[in-house]
Amino acid sequence: MAIARFPGFVIDCPDQGALATFYGALLDWKVTISPDWAEIRSDDGQCISFQQVEPYTLPAWPGQDVPQQMHLDVIVDDLDTAEAAVLGLGAIKHEHQPGTSFRVFLDPAGHPFCLCVD
Numbered sequence: 001m002a003i004a005r006f007p008g009f010v011i012d013c014p015d016q017g018a019l020a021t022f023y024g025a026l027l028d029w030k031v032t033i034s035p036d037w038a039e040i041r042s043d044d045g046q047c048i049s050f051q052q053v054e055p056y057t058l059p060a061w062p063g064q065d066v067p068q069q070m071h072l073d074v075i076v077d078d079l080d081t082a083e084a085a086v087l088g089l090g091a092i093k094h095e096h097q098p099g100t101s102f103r104v105f106l107d108p109a110g111h112p113f114c115l116c117v118d
Contacts, residue, residue, distance in 0.1 A: 007046030008039075011070050013109040014056035022108050023048060025089050026074065058110040061098050072113040079103055082115045 011023035013019045024031035029040040029048075039049040060066040071110060075081035083103060087093065091105040096103070102116040 010049040012053045016050040016052040019109050020050045061112045073116050076115050
């Protein structure tokens, strides 16, 4: 029996509402926004929280002068369809694409994330 369960994690960002809205739409999770904090939650209770920080420094991936701060891998059925969807939500496709079974994007706060196929 586990003594704890993993409730989720927190991502620092300059605008917690905007980033929660982005990932909530990407994952189709419920979005809750309050001052300086927001979260998205799946129907089964998984949670990602977003914390507003000042000053916020944009990551500079793939270098480590300003580390990526976090990285999400999102599993998708079709890379082309998912790419069009995340671009429509405000993601930016990163110029550095080091693989063929995944694609690297930047979320609205500049964090890299990948769309991956199994």
